Amino acid sequence: MSDLLERLRAGLPPEALITDPDVTASYAHDMASFCEAGTPAVVVLPRTVEQVQHVMRTATALRVPVVPQGARTGLSGAANASDGCIVLSLVKMDRILEISPVDRIAVVEPGVVNAVLSRAVNEHGLYYPPDPSSWETCTIGGNIGTASGGLCCVKYGVTAEYVLGLEVVLADGRLLTTGRRTAKGVAGYDLTRLFVGSEGSLGIVVKAVLALKPQPPQQLVLAAEFPSAATACDAVCRIMERGHTPSLLELMDRTTVRAVNAMASMGLPETTEALLLCAFDTPDPSADLAAVGELCTAAGATEVVPADNPAESELLLQARRMSLTALETVKSATMIDDVCVPRSRLGAMLAGTAAIAEEYGLTIGVCAHAGDGNTHPVVCFDHQDPDESRRARESFDAIMALGLELGGTITGEHGVGVLKKEWLARELGETGVELQRSIKAAFDPLGLLNPGKLF
Amino acid sequence: MSDLLERLRAGLPPEALITDPDVTASYAHDMASFCEAGTPAVVVLPRTVEQVQHVMRTATALRVPVVPQGARTGLSGAANASDGCIVLSLVKMDRILEISPVDRIAVVEPGVVNAVLSRAVNEHGLYYPPDPSSWETCTIGGNIGTASGGLCCVKYGVTAEYVLGLEVVLADGRLLTTGRRTAKGVAGYDLTRLFVGSEGSLGIVVKAVLALKPQPPQQLVLAAEFPSAATACDAVCRIMERGHTPSLLELMDRTTVRAVNAMASMGLPETTEALLLCAFDTPDPSADLAAVGELCTAAGATEVVPADNPAESELLLQARRMSLTALETVKSATMIDDVCVPRSRLGAMLAGTAAIAEEYGLTIGVCAHAGDGNTHPVVCFDHQDPDESRRARESFDAIMALGLELGGTITGEHGVGVLKKEWLARELGETGVELQRSIKAAFDPLGLLNPGKLF
Incomplete structure (x- = not known):
């Protein structure tokens, strides 16, 4: 350990090393709940490529694992420390x-x-x-x-x-x-x-x-209220089938809408089952939104409200952006899924997720990048209740199983990290995992880079 | 050899095997000139995944190299046979x-x-x-x-x-x-x-x-004549810098224009040094073309002619599409480069290519995907003249060296194949090649798949 610090110090300025355990502990994990995280031996904050090379040479010489980190805003535990590792934070290389x-x-x-x-x-x-x-x-x-x-x-x-x-x-x-x-x-x-x-x-x-x-023109947003997730998903399919290219196409379910209103008094309509937000950054966004509004109405929307101006649009986007944070306040803890299915299966995914919530007796709020078929079901639970915690993990897994069954992937954009590593093998299959491991071995034969993640 | 055929026959219908040497010889190479090509032992034309698996299992069991092929329209010799190989043509799997x-x-x-x-x-x-x-x-x-x-x-x-x-x-x-x-x-x-x-x-x-x-709206094309390659490249930079997104932005030099006219009497303007074609498939292509036309004029274009209708546009595109074929008729043989540089260096690339043509005493016609910085200098030469052939190969290499010097790549879209494999190492560097080889070894430990290509 002192050998490690001594060697690191030989190629790094003093301010690039943090050894105070109270401080290094704060680098132990990203924003994913309930993912294992170890205790780092040291945190290094290099400012140059040469300093990073020095850290890696030292790590290789002493066979010490290295966990690279950015801002630790990830949602899968991919940046979590392992015991005795060097946390390699790149935040000071910010030019x-x-x-x-x-x-x-x-x-x-x-x-x-x-x-x-x-x-x-x-x-x-x-x-x-x-x-x-x-x-x-x-x-x-x-x-x-x-x-x-x-x-x-x-x-x-x-x-x-x-x-x-x-x-x-x-x-x-x-x-x-x-x-x-x-x-x-x-x-x-x-x-x-x-x-x-x-x-x-x-x-x-x-x-x-x-x-x-x-830079495209400023986007304009439309909000459409639906009496069910199914009708909202039908609208999504109609919009994409008709050849539209919205700059965003998002869905918030009633749980999400209520959570956002509770957190920030956004005045979103709490009586609808699904709120769809659609935007265009085209030369004539109003015309495109009008066409989409008609498709929403045809699919069963009860209300279609185009934003009049960019400020109103921005307000709707803010509501959507705070969805995950808002859902985190529903109970003491959350687990956030990231299943992506072909968009034609989005309706089946949402119906199945509702059935899973029912089966496990849990609140599962859903916001989704609907245009991508990428859903974020947020499993809300009391982490001090062991039985509810168990059911939360089981429902989290059931949602991934459903996603794979529908021809989807366990992760559309949050990554695998620690949270889903058992599931990666299920998605990739034996041959896929074997090839991925052989690539890992070619690049990192000693297995020092971010061990325990992905596989 | 007879063992190979016997084993292949066990899992393939008779019509999926070609052994007649006159016929198999026609599968020996793609459309790249002057790339080595061997004599295949057999050509197989499977129709199912299982048949492909049978071919690969047989090849692995007998340690026979396999060269996969499509339509053999490639320009780098990547589909060329090696001696004694199985040519695996996928053209019958066409559903x-x-x-x-x-x-x-x-x-x-x-x-x-x-x-x-x-x-x-x-x-x-x-x-x-x-x-x-x-x-x-x-x-x-x-x-x-x-x-x-x-x-x-x-x-x-x-x-x-x-x-x-x-x-x-x-x-x-x-x-x-x-x-x-x-x-x-x-x-x-x-x-x-x-x-x-x-x-x-x-x-x-x-x-x-x-x-x-x-499907986007039908595109509309504009042609602009320039007194020099430099002014045409300046126009390209202005168009991209101004934030336009043309659906194509192509350049033909005077040699190319003349070759196309000679082949197909297209009536292109032979007095200009560089012809730029620009198209938009936007909702209002005429407005976009007008804006681009002004930029061309500001950069020094002597004439700017927007096509009036899709038919006229299609004619201009046909002229561009036949450029490589037309340049092939200038002399008895050609070598086609595919260097891609950052578009800000396109002018330097074209000036350097002209200097290389001068230095080696050769005709080098250039057509280019100008908007991508991807140039296709076509070195024209008499393949029965050994000295001219030598100069052709040297100038071909000099063009790649220039591309790398300008921060570019040896191949924007034609690939490496046999033609540029010595150059790949120069572009990737020692560490890059080593990692690429280790990936190859992980996927194909016996080195049976398309040997002698890329590296």
């Missing part, structure tokens, strides 16, 4: 190195906060779409590690689609450059994409080349 | 299994021809963007193997962005399912993307889930 409007790229260090980058590129008339709920605090490095999504995905896709190239420090301290800064490129296997979503288990991302879009 | 307008996906076998799929999804109001020049004959399996691009990429990206999930027969005959049929999904490492562009070296794709877009 935006380049923004090019002609090439439509940004080059950034991993600790840049998503919102900081978003606002910086806006000033150049550019747009970085990925917008997880935690966008005001989460880092680009964390977004890359978990391939995170957000409200934008129905039109703009997930983080993976914006990562063109990477610089990565490997487990043994070597520096690898992957990908490109060009619009296209097909030279060799796509290692860039392999790192995206790998939860820090293959290497430490120290630089990223990100693709940007031109 | 479209599903098209879903709600989920916006198609599920296809690898032998489906790109144009057949494109037209089939059009009937459902959907759009499969990837459109390589060979789209009327090339197969989806080949497109996936080479991650191929096309004219659409400046707005819609390459094939990789449309592959959601795969079924793959591994070297040992096991069947692997990767990815998803959902809009999002982040469960484990992205094996799907690893197969895209792997040129058949990691496994045999036998089924693909493809993402589709809603």
Whole structure:
């Protein structure tokens, strides 16, 4: 242990090392409840690529596990410490190195906060779409590690689609450059994409080349009230089938609506069973919203309310963005699922989730990126009640089983981490897991990078 | 050899095996000139996944290399046979299994021809963007193997962005399912993307889930004449910097324009140094083209001619699509480069290419997906003149060196194959190649799949 600290100190400035156990303990876990987390030996906060290389060389020499971290806003325990590990926090590597409007790229260090980058590129008339709920605090490095999504995905896709190239420090301290800064490129296997979503288990991302879009017009939002989840899901299918490309298409069930109203007095309609929010950032969003409004009415919407202006639109989005936080106040604890199904199966997924809530005698609020078929059922329970806690975990699992049965995946955007690692094997199958493990072994033969995650 | 045939016959119908050397010889190579190609032992044309598994089990048992093939329209020799190999042609597995307008996906076998799929999804109001020049004959399996691009990429990206999930027969005959049929999904490492562009070296794709877009409005094209490549490239930068999203943005130099006119009397303006084609498939393409026309004029265009109607637009696109073929008629032979640079360096790339043509005393015609920075310099030479042939190869290499120097890649969309394998190592670096080789070893430990390609 003292050997570890001594060696780390040889290549890091004093302020880059935290050893006070009270402080290091605060780096033990991300925002997922009920995921195991160990006690780190030390937290390091490097500012340069060379310092990261020094940390990894030291870790390899002494066979010490390393857990990379961003802002620890993840929801799967992927950034949780293991006992005796080095927590490698990248938050101090937070420089935006380049923004090019002609090439439509940004080059950034991993600790840049998503919102900081978003606002910086806006000033150049550019747009970085990925917008997880935690966008005001989460880092680009964390977004890359978990391939995170957000409200934008129905039109703009997930983080993976914006990562063109990477610089990565490997487990043994070597520096690898992957990908490109060009619009296209097909030279060799796509290692860039392999790192995206790998939860820090293959290497430490120290630089990223990100693709940007031109900034679209301000989006306008419509809210539609439905008498049932089924009719709301039918509307989602009609909207997508008709060829519309909304910039968001979100669903909040009645439990979610009530929780949001209770937390922030948003005045959302509590009598409806499902509230659908749809937005367009097209040249003529009012016309597009009118067309979608008609489809909602045809599907059975009881009320369709287009926002008159961007301020009203922003208010509706705020309500949606606070959904998970609001649902966390329903009971003393929550577990948040992230099942994504083909959107044609969204109705079946929501009906099945309601049946699971009934069966286990629990409140399960659902908000969903409906346009993606990506649901976040939030299992609410009293963590001091052992029986309710057991039922919560069982219902959480039952929801993942249902998602797989419907042709979906256990995680649309939150990742596997610790929370779902038993489930990953079920989704991938034996051959898939074997190949994934062989890739892990090729990149990290000593198994030092974020052990105990994913598999 | 007879053992090989006997074993293959045990699991394949008679018509799925070709052994006549005159016929098998016609399967020896794709459309790249001057790439080594061996003599196949046998060509197999399976129709089912089980038959592909049988072929791979046989190959593994007897340690016989396997070269997977689509329509052999590739331009890098990636589908070229090696001596004594089994050529595994997937063209008979050509069923479209599903098209879903709600989920916006198609599920296809690898032998489906790109144009057949494109037209089939059009009937459902959907759009499969990837459109390589060979789209009327090339197969989806080949497109996936080479991650191929096309004219659409400046707005819609390459094939990789449309592959959601795969079924793959591994070297040992096991069947692997990767990815998803959902809009999002982040469960484990992205094996799907690893197969895209792997040129058949990691496994045999036998089924693909493809993402589709809603069919956009018919595009309208504008042609702009420039007095120099530099002014045309300046226009490209202005168009992209201003936040436009054209559905194509193509450049033809004077050599290309003349070659196209000579081949098909297209009446293109032969007095200009560079012809730029720009299109929009937006709701109001005329307005967008007018804005772009002004930018072209400001950059120095001598003439700006928007097409009046879709028929005129289609004629201009035909001219662009026949560019490579037309340039092939300039001399007895050609070598086609595929360097992609950041679009801000496009002007430097074209100036450097002209200097290389001058230095080596050769005609090098250039057409380019200008909006992507992806240039196709076509080195024209007399293959019966040994000195000119040598200079052609040297200039071909000099163009790749220039591309790397400008921060680009040796291949934007044609792949590595045999043609550029010495160059891949230069682009990836030692660590990159080592990791790529370790992935190859994990998937294909006996090295049977498409040996001698990529590395």
